[in-house]
Structures are given as C-alpha cells and as structure tokens.
Amino acid sequence: MRVLLIEDTVGLGQAVREQIADDGHAVDWVQRLDHAALSVKSTVYDLILLDLGLPDGLGLDFLRNRRAAGDLTPVIILTAKDQISDRIVALNAGADDYLVKPFDLNELSARVAAVARRYTGNPNPHIQLGELRINMVDRTIQREDKTIDLSAREWALFETFVRRPGALFSKSQLEERLYEFGAEIESNTIEVYVSRLRKKLGADVVDTVRGVGYRLGSK
Numbered sequence: 001m002r003v004l005l006i007e008d009t010v011g012l013g014q015a016v017r018e019q020i021a022d023d024g025h026a027v028d029w030v031q032r033l034d035h036a037a038l039s040v041k042s043t044v045y046d047l048i049l050l051d052l053g054l055p056d057g058l059g060l061d062f063l064r065n066r067r068a069a070g071d072l073t074p075v076i077i078l079t080a081k082d083q084i085s086d087r088i089v090a091l092n093a094g095a096d097d098y099l100v101k102p103f104d105l106n107e108l109s110a111r112v113a114a115v116a117r118r119y120t121g122n123p124n125p126h127i128q129l130g131e132l133r134i135n136m137v138d139r140t141i142q143r144e145d146k147t148i149d150l151s152a153r154e155w156a157l158f159e160t161f162v163r164r165p166g167a168l169f170s171k172s173q174l175e176e177r178l179y180e181f182g183a184e185i186e187s188n189t190i191e192v193y194v195s196r197l198r199k200k201l202g203a204d205v206v207d208t209v210r211g212v213g214y215r216l217g218s219k
C-alpha cells in the first residue's frame with residue numbers, strides 16, 4: 001500500500017515510518033498539513049496516518065475537508081488525546097480508527113492491516129487461492145502444509161493483487177504502491193518481483209496483460 005504519514009514529532013515519525021516500511025508498504029512522511037494537502041493532490045494513497053496537532057493547524061480540519069471533498073481514503077488517527085469525547089469527535093468526522101500515543105508499533109501494524117481489509121470488502125483474513133492458503137494477518141502462505149516465505153516487497157506486491165482480485169494494475173500503479181517519494185526504482189523492478197512471485201507461488205499466480213499491466217491470476 002501507499003501510506004501518507006502526517007506527524008510532526010520526529011522520533012515518532014521515524015519509528016512509524018520504519019515500522020510501516022518494514023511491513024512492505026511505501027510511506028511518505030510529512031510534518032505539516034500544507035505539505036499533506038500537496039501530497040494528496042499529486043498521489044493516490046491507500047491509507048493516511050494522521051496526527052491531530054500539527055504546527056500549521058488541526059488534523060481534524062484536514063480530515064473534515066477531505067471527507068467533504070468526497071475522499072474515501074481510510075484514516076487512522078494517531079494522537080495523545082485519550083478522552084472518549086475526543087475519540088467520538090474524530091470518528092464522527094470520518095476517521096476509521098483511533099490510536100492513542102504512546103502505542104505499540106505492532107498494534108499499529110495490526111490496525112493498518114485491519115482497516116485495509118475492511119476497505120477492500122473482505123474483512124476475513126483467511127483467503128483460499130487455488131492450492132494457496134493465505135493468512136492476511138500473519139502474512140503467511142501455505143501450500144500442502146508447507147509455508148512459502150516472501151520478502152516484504154514480494155508480500156506487498158502479492159497483497160495488492162489479492163486485495164483486488166480481477167483489478168488490472170499498470171506498472172506505474174504498482175511502483176506507487178511499493179515505493180515512497182524519492183526512491184530509486186530500476187526500470188524492470190516490477191517485472192523482477194512478478195517473476196519471483198511466479199517462481200514461489202506458481203506460474204499462473206499473476207497474469208500479464210501485454211502493454212497494459214498485471215492482475216491476480218484467474219486460476
């Protein structure tokens with residue numbers, strides 16, 4: 001997924017970015033709301049992690065403006081405000097989840113995954129794809145009781161296909177989901193990862209539509 005992190009505390013921002021990146025997601029981190037506004041204009045995000053108190057304004061105002069504009073991107077609030085009333089206001093403003101600082105980074109990963117599952121219309125973490133048994137929570141794949149190991153990037157690419165079966169992704173769309181701003185991307189990076197998935201999971205796990213892109217295999 002492509003994630004926008006809006007957080008002005010440097011230490012926390014670095015820790016969250018590293019955690020989400022280790023989960024295989026591309027993370028763009030900004031520390032101001034005006035920078036966040038520019039980011040959402042130029043990039044399609046799968047998830048926004050939003051602090052409520054930023055140097056140039058309130059995260060809730062940013063959230064309300066995005067929802068008023070029709071933006072359905074899921075948003076998880078990250079804040080030190082721990083009152084029930086604060087949670088209610090944020091959820092009513094359009095937040096999908098609310099995490100109080102300080103929080104465990106593994107819990108953040110779990111909440112990110114849960115929100116992503118809800119937005120793709122399949123909250124069930126267990127998916128059967130041919131002979132493959134996929135656990136979206138544990139990020140494990142089994143075939144005939146044998147576990148197949150994927151790297152973080154391989155899993156992120158495979159997860160993109162699994163969450164939207166039948167959807168066709170261009171090479172540039174897949175690059176945007178795997179890499180943050182400024183990352184150096186080789187011209188054949190997506191081809192390399194698709195090849196690795198086919199070797200590990202089966203030749204038909206990803207279909208190529210020549211001149212257009214890739215999608216989850218139909219078999």
